[in-house]
Amino acid sequence: MLLEVRDLHVEFHTRDGVVQAVNGVNYSVAEGETLAVLGESGSGKSVTAQAVMGILDMPPGKIPRGEILFKDRDLLTMKKEERRKIRGQEMAMIFQDALSSLNPVLTVGEQLGEMYVVHRGMSRKDAKARAVELMDRVRIPAAKERVGNYPHQFSGGMRQRIMIAMALALEPSLIIADEPTTALDVTVQAQVMDLLAELQRELNMGLILITHDLGVVADVADKIAVMYAGRIVETSPVHDIYKAPAHPYTKGLLASIPRLDQKGQELYAIKGLPPNLLHIPPGCAFNPRCPMAQDVCRTDVPPLYDVAEHRQSACHFWKETLDAR
Amino acid sequence: MHADHSGRKEAREEGETARTLLSKSRQESAYAGGEPILEVRDLVKHYPLTQGILIKKQVGAVKAVDGVTFDLGAGETLGVVGESGCGKSTVARLLVHLEQPTAGSIRYKGEDITKLSGRALKAVRRNIQMVFQDPYTSLNPRMTVGDIIGEPYEIHPEVAPKGDRRRKVQDLLDVVGLNPEYINRYPHQFSGGQRQRIGIARGLALNPEIIVADEPVSALDVSVQAQVVNLLDRLQAEFKLSYVFIAHDLSIVRHISDRVGVMYLGRFVEIGTDAEIYDHPTHPYTQALLSAVPVPDPMAREFRERIILHGDVPSPANPPSGCRFRTRCWKAQERCELEVPLLAVPAAFRDTDTPARHDSACHFAEEKRVVPPEGTLEPVPGEGGQAEAADRAAEKADEAPAGTPPEAAPEAAPEAASDTAPEAPPEAPPAPPAGGGEEPPSGSSRVS
Numbered sequence: 001m002l003l004e005v006r007d008l009h010v011e012f013h014t015r016d017g018v019v020q021a022v023n024g025v026n027y028s029v030a031e032g033e034t035l036a037v038l039g040e041s042g043s044g045k046s047v048t049a050q051a052v053m054g055i056l057d058m059p060p061g062k063i064p065r066g067e068i069l070f071k072d073r074d075l076l077t078m079k080k081e082e083r084r085k086i087r088g089q090e091m092a093m094i095f096q097d098a099l100s101s102l103n104p105v106l107t108v109g110e111q112l113g114e115m116y117v118v119h120r121g122m123s124r125k126d127a128k129a130r131a132v133e134l135m136d137r138v139r140i141p142a143a144k145e146r147v148g149n150y151p152h153q154f155s156g157g158m159r160q161r162i163m164i165a166m167a168l169a170l171e172p173s174l175i176i177a178d179e180p181t182t183a184l185d186v187t188v189q190a191q192v193m194d195l196l197a198e199l200q201r202e203l204n205m206g207l208i209l210i211t212h213d214l215g216v217v218a219d220v221a222d223k224i225a226v227m228y229a230g231r232i233v234e235t236s237p238v239h240d241i242y243k244a245p246a247h248p249y250t251k252g253l254l255a256s257i258p259r260l261d262q263k264g265q266e267l268y269a270i271k272g273l274p275p276n277l278l279h280i281p282p283g284c285a286f287n288p289r290c291p292m293a294q295d296v297c298r299t300d301v302p303p304l305y306d307v308a309e310h311r312q313s314a315c316h317f318w319k320e321t322l323d324a325r
Numbered sequence: 326m327h328a329d330h331s332g333r334k335e336a337r338e339e340g341e342t343a344r345t346l347l348s349k350s351r352q353e354s355a356y357a358g359g360e361p362i363l364e365v366r367d368l369v370k371h372y373p374l375t376q377g378i379l380i381k382k383q384v385g386a387v388k389a390v391d392g393v394t395f396d397l398g399a400g401e402t403l404g405v406v407g408e409s410g411c412g413k414s415t416v417a418r419l420l421v422h423l424e425q426p427t428a429g430s431i432r433y434k435g436e437d438i439t440k441l442s443g444r445a446l447k448a449v450r451r452n453i454q455m456v457f458q459d460p461y462t463s464l465n466p467r468m469t470v471g472d473i474i475g476e477p478y479e480i481h482p483e484v485a486p487k488g489d490r491r492r493k494v495q496d497l498l499d500v501v502g503l504n505p506e507y508i509n510r511y512p513h514q515f516s517g518g519q520r521q522r523i524g525i526a527r528g529l530a531l532n533p534e535i536i537v538a539d540e541p542v543s544a545l546d547v548s549v550q551a552q553v554v555n556l557l558d559r560l561q562a563e564f565k566l567s568y569v570f571i572a573h574d575l576s577i578v579r580h581i582s583d584r585v586g587v588m589y590l591g592r593f594v595e596i597g598t599d600a601e602i603y604d605h606p607t608h609p610y611t612q613a614l615l616s617a618v619p620v621p622d623p624m625a626r627e628f629r630e631r632i633i634l635h636g637d638v639p640s641p642a643n644p645p646s647g648c649r650f651r652t653r654c655w656k657a658q659e660r661c662e663l664e665v666p667l668l669a670v671p672a673a674f675r676d677t678d679t680p681a682r683h684d685s686a687c688h689f690a691e692e693k694r695v696v697p698p699e700g701t702l703e704p705v706p707g708e709g710g711q712a713e714a715a716d717r718a719a720e721k722a723d724e725a726p727a728g729t730p731p732e733a734a735p736e737a738a739p740e741a742a743s744d745t746a747p748e749a750p751p752e753a754p755p756a757p758p759a760g761g762g763e764e765p766p767s768g769s770s771r772v773s
Contacts, residue, residue: 040546155637185408185573187634190617194633212547215619219626238623256551257621258580263599266558267580269551273516 001069002206003052003091003174004028008066010047010230013059019277021047023230025066026304029206031173034197036209036221036238038253040274044230045210049176052208053093054083070174089119092167094196096179098159102151108135108162109147115169134165138195157188161195168199174206181216193220214257218242223310226250229275229285232304236311246313246322248290284315292317361396362567363420363453363535368393368429370415374642387642389415391591393429394668397535402561402568404582404599406575406614410638412591413571414458417539420569421455422446433535451481454533458540460520464512470523471508474498477530484531497526500563501556518549522556529560537569542577554581575618579603587611590649591641593668597683605680607671607690610650616695630695648688656689664688 010022022044029035039045050056052068054075068075070091075083095101103111112134113127122130128147135143138161151159160180167175177196181189197220200207211217217224217238224241226234226249234247245251252270272289275281281288287297296316304312307322315321371386390412397403407413418424420431422438430437438449457463464473474494478485485493495505501522512520521541528536541557542550554577561568572578578585579599586596587610595608606612613632620629634653639645648666651657671690674682681692 040548157637185638186575186617187408187613188637189619190631190633191635193619213619214547214621218621218623219619221623242622242624253547254621256548258554258576263580266555267551269555270548271552273518273549274546 001028002031002033002071003208004067004069005048005052006067006069008048008051008068009064010044010051010056011062011064013062017278020280021230021277022051023280025227025230025232027225027232027235029174029208031206032200032204034200034207034209034220034222036211036217036224037227038211038214038217038224039227040212042229042274042277043227045227046178047230048227049093049178049208049210053091053176054087055093088115088172089170090172091174091176092170092172094160094163094167094175094177094180096182098156098163098183099151101163102159104151107148107150108154112147112162112166112169115166119170130169134169135162137168137199138162138165140165156184157191160184160188160192164192164196164199168203171203172205174208175200176208176210178210179212180209182211182213189216196220214253226253229280230277231285231314232312233286233314234312235304236307240308240311244322246307246311246318247286247315248292248317248321249286251321252289252291292320360399362399362434363397363569364430364432364435365393365395365397365420366430366432368416368419368431369427370412370419370424371427385642388591388644389641390419390426391641391644393588393591393593395586395593395596397567397569398583399534399567400561400565401584402570402582404578404585405569405571405588406573406578406585407588408573408614408638410590410641411588412641413588414539416588417455417537417569417571420535420537421453422450423455447481451484451531452533453535453537454528454531456521456524456528456536456538456541459544460517460524461544463524464520466512469509469511470494470498470515473512473523474526474530477527481531493530494526497529500529500560501526502552516549517545518552521545521553525553525556525560529564532564533566535567535569537571539571540573541570543572543574550577557581575603575615587614590638590644592649592686593684594650594687595683595685596668597685598680601680601683603696604694605683605692606695607674607681607683607685607692608650608687609654609656609689611685612693612695613653618696620696632695648686656687656691658689660688 005025005027008022008025012019012021025044025048027035027037037045037048047056051063052075056063063076066076070086075086102108109128109131112131113124116122116127116130117124132143132147135147140146140158140161151162154162163180180196181192184192193216196207199205209217209221221238223237224235225232226241226247228249234241234245234250236246241250242254245254249270252268255268256270258267270289275285275288281298283296283298283300284290284293284302287293290297294317300316302314302316304314305318307313307318313321368390369392370390371388373383374385374387375381376384393412393416395403405413405416415424419426426439429439431439433449433453436449438446441449468476471491471494474497475490478490478493491508495508498505498507503519503522503526512523515523525541538557542553545553557568558581560566568581570578570581582599584597585599585602586593587602587608588594589610595602595606595611602611603615606615613634616630616632617634636653639649639652645652645662647663648654648657648661651661654661666686666688668684668686670682671685671687673690679692
């Protein structure tokens with residue numbers, strides 16, 4: 001296994017109290033595999049990724065428990081210098097908002113080349129040549145001329161390509177993409193996702209794709225982890241989850257997508273709002289919004305039950321959820 | 326099927342009558358060339374680009390909207406889709422007269438509102454209201470919810486006399502599904518979805534006939550989007566509203582719209598009923614746009630043919646000559662460069678009686694279905710009646726929802742079923758124009 005996250009907890013100590021952002025997350029990614037982490041804002045999907053990358057602000061963040069095994073070595077107990085070597089070389093991250101993730105006062109060539117200067121000790125001149133190669137690779141037209149341009153001179157889609165190029169520079173074995181296409185238009189989104197999938201195949205990288213878009217997930221993922229209130233509520237290979245969700249939250253999300261045969265009818269809507277992470281409801285965090293909730297859901301936190309091979313659901317009534325088709 | 330669809334608690338509270346009206350208004354509202362409530366003709370908005378400090382000289386213009394024509398029927402929902410920068414938000418601002426158009430006319434019940442000013446304009450504005458995209462910046466953080474929703478009455482006191490306002494605001498809160506006791510709270514005390522409800526209540530305050538909604542659900546969480554879409558749908562039936570619904574989420578637009586217009590670089594490229602646009606698109610841009618939308622079903626990976634456009638949208642300050650889409654179009658030929666295609670029924674379909682017979686601004690319009698027909702994919706379980714049944718059961722506290730008899734998942738709609746003949750368009754994809762490599766990258770490739 002390339003990456004294995006085990007029982008990860010992340011909390012933030014704020015003036016209002018302790019925000020429990022991640023409450024025991026387990027997932028794993030193999031080489032060449034795409035794991036989609038699906039969740040709404042505040043579900044802890046990005047915080048988990050930041051903990052894996054080691055870019056969490058600590059304090060106020062704190063990891064009281066858990067292990068993050070990368071190629072069988074625990075990143076959390078590692079020395080800072082060792083971890084810095086892994087970051088960038090072995091694992092890289094693509095952020096949502098390319099404009100604010102790129103430095104506006106440096107040319108893209110300098111920013112791409114910096115990877116080689118810092119990690120490989122190349123000269124500036126060689127690094128620049130490599131930057132042009134990279135830009136070619138992510139299909140930026142006229143790369144040679146554009147290597148001296150600043151980020152604002154590129155369009156949104158181009159900037160996201162530059163982010164991808166930067167993540168790929170040192171050919172890492174794991175890429176974490178945090179909502180890489182959310183800020184882009186659909187036609188550009190298709191270009192960028194395509195490019196990412198192609199490069200992943202080429203380099204046999206593991207990819208963690210963080211998103212809230214059920215469509216994007218269906219398009220590219222091998223397996224899915226659905227997060228709610230800092231916990232994984234369902235994991236499954238991609239085909240099974242769309243066919244028969246085993247958690248009422250997943251089921252509700254899928255049902256609330258507008259469908260042709262429901263036109264003119266009311267959409268199914270999950271009632272209520274996502275919980276406040278300062279006061280996560282006792283028992284199953286989804287119970288106040290769940291159509292199937294019973295007393296046990298209000299008291300007992302559901303463990304991840306094995307539903308089928310490679311499938312787990314954190315619902316006391318996963319059987320009923322599966323059967324109620 | 327609709328009759329036994331009742332029963333969710335909030336729905337009951339929010340609009341019992343609305344739901345019964347819903348199905349009825351759907352049939353009536355399909356705008357069939359009756360009296361349009363809004364007629365937009367050749368609408369143009371150019372923003373000047375100037376140079377110089379003391380003596381400003383106009384050196385060009387950003388052609389944000391460049392000749393937009395459409396009608397909005399009473400009680401109808403017109404969806405407008407397009408990528409960012411295509412001018413759809415500018416159209417919205419022009420419709421509510423937040424911007425003065427450079428040219429063209431907007432007729433509301435026969436009267437051109439672009440020529441109005443003073444009292445006459447104020448009267449018209451009452452009837453055309455707007456719901457904004459971002460519920461975080463469109464509400465004043467220093468005003469209470471009561472003041473925000475009641476502010477329209479300060480400007481139009483004839484709608485609600487002073488003593489009556491508080492009650493009216495509370496009624497509005499109730500209508501949009503918020504607790505009327507929240508009237509003295511501030512916007513920051515609400516979540517995004519609730520704030521959008523406040524924005525909608527403000528839009529409704531003056532009993533308008535038309536609501537222009539600019540990306541009303543884009544900023545909301547997925548699980549909350551459906552709630553707001555349902556609310557808009559219910560309000561339309563209850564208050565007989567006409568909507569101009571602007572969004573980039575094509576599946577939501579299809580759900581809510583009677584007709585859909587597709588915009589590209591300041592112009593409509595195709596307009597028709599939702600079935601005409603989604604199932605029988607004839608403009609290459611519409612086809613590319615639809616094919617790029619990820620389908621929330623992994624089965625679609627094998628079925629789908631994707632048209633991936635190359636390059637980016639050209640700058641609206643310097644749009645391509647002729648057809649504006651030609652720089653990214655795989656069908657582009659010399660004619661597209663010289664001749665502006667008009668938004669009309671293409672000649673090829675003029676004498677036919679197919680759904681492809683609708684307005685499309687392309688010289689080489691060709692029907693091509695890009696969205697997999699509903700019947701070919703397995704239905705998603707758990708929607709509609711069944712999920713609601715479970716919901717209902719859960720509300721009766723002491724009943725066991727586990728025993729809810731599963732109702733059959735609704736079959737694909739008959740229209741889809743009759744249309745499921747596998748539509749594999751066997752014709753080879755036209756090769757991208759070779760050798761014409763002077764402009765921004767053009768052409769297109771296909772990925773299965």
